[in-house]
Amino acid sequence: MTTSSNPYRLARHVIPSSYRIFLTPDLESATFAGRVEIDVVVTQSTSQVTLHALDLVVGAATLSSQSVTYRSSEPTYNEQYNTATFAFDEEIPEGEATLEIAFTGVLNDLLVGFYRSTFIDAEGQNHVIATTQFEHSDARRAFPCWDEPSFKATWQINLTVPTHLAAYSNSPETSSTDLGNGWRTVTFSPTMIMSSYLVAFVVGPFEETAPVEVDGVAMRVIYPRGKGHLAAMAEEAGAFALHFFSEYFDIPYPGDKLDQVAIPDFSFGAMENLGLVTYRESALLIDPETSSLLERQRVAEVICHETAHMWFGDLVTMEWWEGIWLNEAFATFMATLCADSYKPEWKMWVDFGIDRDAALQIDGLHSTRPIEYEVISPDDTRGMFDILTYQKGGSVLRMLEQYLGETVFRDGIRRYLKKHAYGNTVTTDLWDSLEEASGQPVREMMNTWILQGGHPLVTLSEGHLTQQPFAYGEATSESAIGSQWLVPVLTRSLQGGSTERNLLGAQPIEITTASPVVVNAGGSGVYRTRYGHDELVSLSTHIEELEELERATLVADSWAGLLAGHITWEAFLTTARGLGQQNEPNPWGTVASAVALAHRALEGTQHDTLVAQVKELFAPQFTRLGWDAQPGEGELTPQLRANLISTLGVIANDEAIQAEAVRRFETNELDGDLARSILRVVAHQNRPGDYEIFLERYRSATTPQDELRYLYAISDFPDLKIARDIIKRCFEEFRVQDAPMILGLLTANSAVGTDVWRMLADRWDEALASFPPSLMVRLTVGIPTFIKDPTLADAVEVFHHTHTLGGDQRTVEQYLERMRVGLAFAAALREQF
Numbered sequence: 001m002t003t004s005s006n007p008y009r010l011a012r013h014v015i016p017s018s019y020r021i022f023l024t025p026d027l028e029s030a031t032f033a034g035r036v037e038i039d040v041v042v043t044q045s046t047s048q049v050t051l052h053a054l055d056l057v058v059g060a061a062t063l064s065s066q067s068v069t070y071r072s073s074e075p076t077y078n079e080q081y082n083t084a085t086f087a088f089d090e091e092i093p094e095g096e097a098t099l100e101i102a103f104t105g106v107l108n109d110l111l112v113g114f115y116r117s118t119f120i121d122a123e124g125q126n127h128v129i130a131t132t133q134f135e136h137s138d139a140r141r142a143f144p145c146w147d148e149p150s151f152k153a154t155w156q157i158n159l160t161v162p163t164h165l166a167a168y169s170n171s172p173e174t175s176s177t178d179l180g181n182g183w184r185t186v187t188f189s190p191t192m193i194m195s196s197y198l199v200a201f202v203v204g205p206f207e208e209t210a211p212v213e214v215d216g217v218a219m220r221v222i223y224p225r226g227k228g229h230l231a232a233m234a235e236e237a238g239a240f241a242l243h244f245f246s247e248y249f250d251i252p253y254p255g256d257k258l259d260q261v262a263i264p265d266f267s268f269g270a271m272e273n274l275g276l277v278t279y280r281e282s283a284l285l286i287d288p289e290t291s292s293l294l295e296r297q298r299v300a301e302v303i304c305h306e307t308a309h310m311w312f313g314d315l316v317t318m319e320w321w322e323g324i325w326l327n328e329a330f331a332t333f334m335a336t337l338c339a340d341s342y343k344p345e346w347k348m349w350v351d352f353g354i355d356r357d358a359a360l361q362i363d364g365l366h367s368t369r370p371i372e373y374e375v376i377s378p379d380d381t382r383g384m385f386d387i388l389t390y391q392k393g394g395s396v397l398r399m400l401e402q403y404l405g406e407t408v409f410r411d412g413i414r415r416y417l418k419k420h421a422y423g424n425t426v427t428t429d430l431w432d433s434l435e436e437a438s439g440q441p442v443r444e445m446m447n448t449w450i451l452q453g454g455h456p457l458v459t460l461s462e463g464h465l466t467q468q469p470f471a472y473g474e475a476t477s478e479s480a481i482g483s484q485w486l487v488p489v490l491t492r493s494l495q496g497g498s499t500e501r502n503l504l505g506a507q508p509i510e511i512t513t514a515s516p517v518v519v520n521a522g523g524s525g526v527y528r529t530r531y532g533h534d535e536l537v538s539l540s541t542h543i544e545e546l547e548e549l550e551r552a553t554l555v556a557d558s559w560a561g562l563l564a565g566h567i568t569w570e571a572f573l574t575t576a577r578g579l580g581q582q583n584e585p586n587p588w589g590t591v592a593s594a595v596a597l598a599h600r601a602l603e604g605t606q607h608d609t610l611v612a613q614v615k616e617l618f619a620p621q622f623t624r625l626g627w628d629a630q631p632g633e634g635e636l637t638p639q640l641r642a643n644l645i646s647t648l649g650v651i652a653n654d655e656a657i658q659a660e661a662v663r664r665f666e667t668n669e670l671d672g673d674l675a676r677s678i679l680r681v682v683a684h685q686n687r688p689g690d691y692e693i694f695l696e697r698y699r700s701a702t703t704p705q706d707e708l709r710y711l712y713a714i715s716d717f718p719d720l721k722i723a724r725d726i727i728k729r730c731f732e733e734f735r736v737q738d739a740p741m742i743l744g745l746l747t748a749n750s751a752v753g754t755d756v757w758r759m760l761a762d763r764w765d766e767a768l769a770s771f772p773p774s775l776m777v778r779l780t781v782g783i784p785t786f787i788k789d790p791t792l793a794d795a796v797e798v799f800h801h802t803h804t805l806g807g808d809q810r811t812v813e814q815y816l817e818r819m820r821v822g823l824a825f826a827a828a829l830r831e832q833f
C-alpha cells in the first residue's frame with residue numbers, strides 16, 4: 001500500500017517543521033490545558049488542514065500566512081483515524097505559515113498519552129506524577145500534531161507547573177519564570193528534528209543525581225523523591241552505554257543531555273524518548289547488594305537498549321510502523337553487545353541464547369509471522385511489539401553480524417546511520433549499507449529471514465548439510481512457516497582449525513572438515529540443528545569440549561526435537577546427562593523447563609518415575625554446589641543453584657530442601673539470587689499464614705525488585721482460595737502495570753491455573769475495562785500450559801476466538817497452537833512412561 005492510499009496516514013500538502021507547545025497540567029484534578037504553535041510549509045494551496053488529535057477538546061485554529069490570519073471553523077473529528085480537520089473559508093496559499101490551536105485534555109490512567117502515575121513515599125504520603133508515553137501513536141492524546149514517524153520536526157516545550165514540583169523534557173531547561181501564584185513556567189530548548197512519538201515530559205516530586213559528564217554530555221538519573229540510594233548502578237551502566245555507543249557508531253550522541261527517569265506506573269520496560277528516557281522503576285532503580293544477577297542484568301540490558309535507540313530509532317527513524325521491527329531488533333541486539341562489553345563475566349551472549357530459544361519456540365508454530373509485514377493501522381503496529389520482533393529479530397541480526405564479521409558489520413551500521421541521520425528509512429536501506437561494507441548478498445539473504453515466518457532445521461548427515469522447514473506439528477490450516485532460507489551456517493571441527501562459513505540454500509553442501517563437526521559453531525545461528533547417526537555418535541562423547549553457547553543450543557534443539565516428536569524422552573535425557581558437572585545455568589534451565597512440562601503431562605505413578613529421573617540428574621549437582629556460594633565459583637553459578645532448588649523442592653518434593661527454604665524464609669535470609677526459588681518452594685508447601693506474609697513483604701518492600709519478587713511469587717500457591725483473593729486484588733489493589741502479568745502467571749499455576757482461566761473468562765469484560773488494551777494479552781500467557789485436557793482446550797480455543805484482542809490476537813493464536821503442541825507432546829510422553 002502506498003502512503004497516499006493508506007487512510008490512516010495524513011496527507012502531505014501541509015508539512016510541520018517546528019512546534020512550540022505550552023501545557024499546564026493540573027495534577028490534582030487530573031486535567032491539562034494547552035496551546036500549540038506549529039510552523040508549517042503549505043506545499044499545495046488548500047482550505048483544509050487535517051492532523052491527529054485524540055481524546056482532546058480542540059478549539060478553532062488560526063493560521064497566519066504571509067501576514068494574513070485565517071480562522072477555521074470548529075474542527076470535525078474522525079474517530080477511526082483519530083484526526084481533527086480544520087476548514088478555512090479561503091484557500092491558504094503555498095509557502096510558510098504558522099498554525100495555532102488551543103485545547104484541553106484529561107490526564108488518563110491508561111499509561112499512554114499524557115497520563116497520571118502515583119506513588120506513596122517512605123513517610124506514607126501519596127504523590128501524583130504527570131508523565132508521557134507516546135509510542136507508538138499517542139502523542140495525539142497530549143496535543144494536536146502530525147503523529148507519524150515520518151513527519152519529523154523540532155519541538156520546543158513549555159510547562160506551567162506548581163513551583164514545588166520538578167519538570168523535565170527532552171532537552172535542557174533554558175528558563176524558569178515564577179508566576180507569583182504558586183506556579184512557574186519552565187521553558188526547554190528546541191530539540192533536534194525528530195518524530196512525535198519521541199517527545200516526552202514529566203512533572204512531579206522528583207529528585208535527581210548530580211550530572212555525570214560523558215564525552216561532553218550531561219547524564220542524570222531522575223527518580224521519585226526518596227529513592228536516590230537505588231540509582232548508582234543506573235548511573236554507572238548509563239555512562240558506560242553512552243560512551244560505548246558514541247564509539248561504536250562513530251557519531252556523537254545526538255541530543256543535548258541524557259536523563260534516565262524512573263516512573264512508578266509504566267506499561268512496558270522503558271521508552272527511548274530522546275534525552276528523557278523513561279523506565280519502569282524495576283528496570284532502572286536497583287540495590288546491587290540485595291538484587292539477583294538476573295535483575296542486575298535486566299537493568300543493564302534495558303539501559304543499553306534505550307541508549308542504542310538514541311541513534312538507531314531517534315536519529316534515524318523508520319518511515320512507517322512496519323519498520324519498527326528493525327528498530328527494536330537492532331536495539332535488542334545492541335543491548336546485548338553493550339552489556340556484554342560492560343560485564344564480560346556475565347556472558348550475555350549465552351544468556352541471549354535463552355531469549356532466542358524462546359522466540360524459536362513461537363516461530364516453530366504455523367501461526368508465527370514474518371518479522372516484517374505490512375502495517376496499515378496503528379492497531380496493526382501493536383502486534384509487532386512481540387518476541388518475534390525483539391528476540392527473533394535481534395537473533396537474526398546477531399547471526400548476520402557473526403557471518404559478515406563484527407568489524408564489517410559495524411562499518412555497515414556506521415555507513416547507514418551517517419547516510420540517513422535525521423531522516424527516515426525503510427529496512428532495505430540497512431541491507432544496502434551492509435552490502436556496500438561487506439560485498440555480500442545481504443539483501444537476498446535477509447529477505448528470506450525477514451519476509452517469511454519460521455526457521456529451518458539444518459541437518460548434517462553423511463557429510464552433507466541440508467535444510468528443511470522446522471515445525472512442531474502438522475499444519476491444520478494455512479501455515480506462515482516459509483519453505484527455504486539462505487542460511488549462514490558456521491561449522492567447525494573439534495579437532496581444531498578455523499570456523500567455516502557456508503551459505504546454505506537449496507543445494508546440499510559437502511562438509512569435509514575432520515569429525516566431530518559442530519554445526520552452528522559459536523551458537524549464533526537462528527535455526528535448529530539435527531545430526532545424522534554417525535555425526536551424533538562422533539559428537540556425543542565430546543559434549544564437554546563445546547563452547548558454552550554451543551552446548552546450550554544443543555540441549556535447546558534437543559528439547560525442541562522432543563516437543564516436535566522427532567526424538568524420545570530417553571534421547572533427550574541422554575543429552576541432558578551429557579551436561580555432567582558443567583555449572584551453566586542456560587542448558588540446565590532448558591532441562592528444568594522440560595521436566596516441569598513433563599510433570600504436567602504425566603499421570604499417577606508416572607510421576608514417580610519422572611521424580612526419580614529428576615533426582616538422578618539434579619541431586620548430584622546440588623550436593624556439589626550446596627546452599628551457599630563457594631569462593632571463586634563466579635557470578636553465574638548461583639543461577640544454577642536457584643534452578644536446582646526450585647526443581648528439587650517443587651517437582652521432586654525434596655524434604656530437606658523444603659525445610660531449609662522455609663527456615664530461610666522465616667528468618668528472612670533471602671539472598672538475591674536464591675530468593676525467587678526459595679519463595680517458590682515455600683509457596684508450593686502452602687503453609688497457613690505464608691500467603692499473608694508474602695503480601696505483607698510485598699507492601700513493605702524497599703526496592704522495586706523485592707516488591708516484584710513477592711508479587712510474582714504469590715501466584716505460586718497451589719490454593720484456589722488464595723487464587724480467588726489474588727484475582728480480587730488484581731482488580732482492586734495492585735498496580736495496573738503489574739496486575740495483568742500476575743493474572744497470567746496465576747493461569748500457569750499447575751494446581752489452580754485452569755480454574756483461574758475460567759474465572760477470568762467470566763470477568764473478561766471487567767478486565768477489558770480495568771486494564772490498558774496493550775496489557776490484556778498478558779492474561780493469556782498461561783494457555784500453553786493447558787496440555788492435559790482436550791475438552792478444556794476446545795473451550796479455551798472457542799472463548800479466545802470469540803474474545804479477540806486486536807493487534808495482539810496473533811500472540812493469543814500462537815499460545816493456542818502451542819497448547820495443541822503441548823497436548824500432543826503430553827499424549828506421546830504418557831506412552832513412553
Ligand SMILES: [Zn+2]
Pocket residue numbers: 272305309327328331
Ligand atoms: Zn526498544
